[in-house]
């Protein structure tokens with residue numbers, strides 16, 4: 303990957319900020335992040351005629367999209383094969399039914415899903431089709447119809463490959479190894495708007511620029527992905543940290559911050575263990591830290607091997623931990639039991655694909671006839687009623703086996719360590735139907751945009767990543783396609799904030815180290831806090847204490863941190879970002895519980911008056927489920943930072959799916975008169 307491809311159209315000048323000579327680029331739109339959301343946004347902008355644009359990224363090829371997958375990584379789109387009766391409104395309804403998702407956003411994601419999917423097909427993503435050209439689908443979690451498509455275990459990597467080849471082919475400039483550390487904003491009347499960004503060029507930290515780079519941009523598309531850097535137990539790739547804090551710091555509204563997905567994933571090589579990995583019914587074992595004292599711990603909680611093996615099988619397509627799939631020995635009871643072993647009992651848990659699970663003495667030996675009829679029929683139809691789990695896996699989905707083999711783990715020979723991991727953030731920053739945030743000219747797209755709510759059909763994130771960029775590009779090209787201000791107008795607006803950033807780095811570089819905390823330790827504190835208290839098990843008192851600790855740590859880092867080498871600077875900003883983000887997320891979790899919120903989506907709220915996950919677990923595991931129509935389920939919690947980091951909270955009613963007038967002659971007239979986007983108010 304060539305570094306810093308410069309573009310003729312982009313104006314480059316040098317400005318003096320304190321003692322640093324800082325390059326400043328003026329352009330129409332800066333896209334931050336090079337995952338599938340950012341790259342697609344850049345491509346859509348280009349196709350809409352905007353050439354004065356650039357992508358800035360801390361690591362080309364890093365992030366979730368290019369380093370992640372599962373047995374069959376899914377893209378969720380409206381059904382376009384067979385005789386399935388589907389429609390944009392039906393799909394919107396299913397997205398909306400997930401809870402706490404605005405209906406207009408659901409409609410946008412549904413209506414544009416086929417357009418975005420076919421763009422990917424045309425770019426070369428190998429989604430399978432039959433000889434007549436039908437792009438076949440299958441059912442994924444929370445999907446009643448079979449809308450899921452997949453190009454295999456690495457769908458998002460293939461999307462990254464095709465999008466990045468196209469971006470490079472058309473020559474959109476890419477600032478690689480540039481970490482954005484601050485968004486630049488100004489107040490226009492009563493509204494805030496974004497005017498650019500400050501980045502650190504990680505290759506120039508010791509140069510006369512101090513590594514600082516300024517971007518004078520009319521628009522910023524923020525596609526920095528999920529807030530992965532704040533979790534310890536995580537299946538996000540290590541290269542993904544997230545930068546939601548950049549936007550929160552300038553007052554962008556976060557919504558549904560309580561809602562993330564957690565599920566079983568492998569630890570040594572981070573990968574989701576959904577689909578085939580569970581459908582072949584591996585054996586779950588727990589050991590001490592040194593891999594001794596092996597036990598098949600699930601057997602103590604399930605009454606018989608039939609129910610246990612059916613629950614393991616079901617986990618395949620009921621992958622994320624779901625509070626509604628715990629009771630009656632449901633598949634999510636397994637997540638609770640794995641969490642109990644790994645977090646509470648500090649043991650290690652492995653999936654063993656080399657042997658079938660042991661059964662109770664009175665049951666003789668493992669037999670497929672123990673399974674539910676649904677599971678049995680699936681295995682029979684797939685021709686895998688035989689052998690060991692790994693033999694079945696290789697027959698059912700050889701690529702899923704090879705993914706591990708290629709990463710140094712042979713499931714034929716060794717057990718695979720697992721944990722209940724953070725995987726995806728359904729909530730995030732708020733955007734309107736054009737993906738513009740409450741801060742004008744700032745467009746959060748991809749996972750950083752919290753368009754989804756409590757549950758989402760599997761695969762809707764990849765779709766949302768594409769739809770968001772398309773919508774933002776259409777809007778920008780109509781409303782905000784003008785040139786940025788001259789550098790003489792720009793610098794006075796942003797001078798103070800940029801000088802503060804430079805002064806901060808000077809301070810932490812020079813002040814004696816009186817903090818005993820290293821960057822590594824600070825990160826550990828943030829991550830442990832979120833994985834222990836802000837993941838699948840939530841407790842009101844503990845969260846309230848942890849929220850206060852998170853804020854304390856944030857202010858302490860700002861005031862007291864010092865570093866030994868300039869190379870640590872990017873880490874300082876990532877750390878501040880993760881800490882601020884974690885504090886704001888904990889605020890949201892506390893507020894949700896204050897308003898009487900109970901277990902939902904992918905987290906359990908512990909409640910001594912509640913119900914037990916299963917009779918074999920002690921009373922401390924009691925949790926409560928919300929009642930239909932609860933206050934928190936009819937509204938979306940919005941939260942933003944005011945001055946002095948004051949947290950402002952608002953519960954807004956969930957907007958219904960709109961019923962637009964689709965009379966062709968009317969739409970055509972509006973379209974010709976440019977009334978669809980051009981004359982629409984931007985804050986609709």
Ligand SMILES: Cc1cc2nc3c(=O)[nH]c(=O)nc-3n(C[C@H](O)[C@H](O)[C@H](O)COP(=O)(O)OP(=O)(O)OC[C@H]3O[C@@H](n4cnc5c(N)ncnc54)[C@H](O)[C@@H]3O)c2cc1C
Pocket residue numbers: 334335336337338339340358359360361362363364365366367368370371372374375376377378458480481482483525526527528537538539541542543544545572573574725726747748749750760761762763764765767
């Ligand atoms: C294991 C796993 C399996 C998944 N399976 C599915 C699935 O089957 N279907 C589905 O729909 N979704 C799935 N997801 C979710 C989906 O993959 C992600 O939501 C999606 O890839 C996010 O894309 P993105 O472009 O928003 O972010 P990313 O791909 O994470 O990209 C973020 C980019 O921003 C850059 N960046 C961050 N901060 C900065 C900064 N300050 N300055 C400069 N650059 C910055 C990063 O380097 C990176 O380039 C899965 C996720 C995981 C972890």
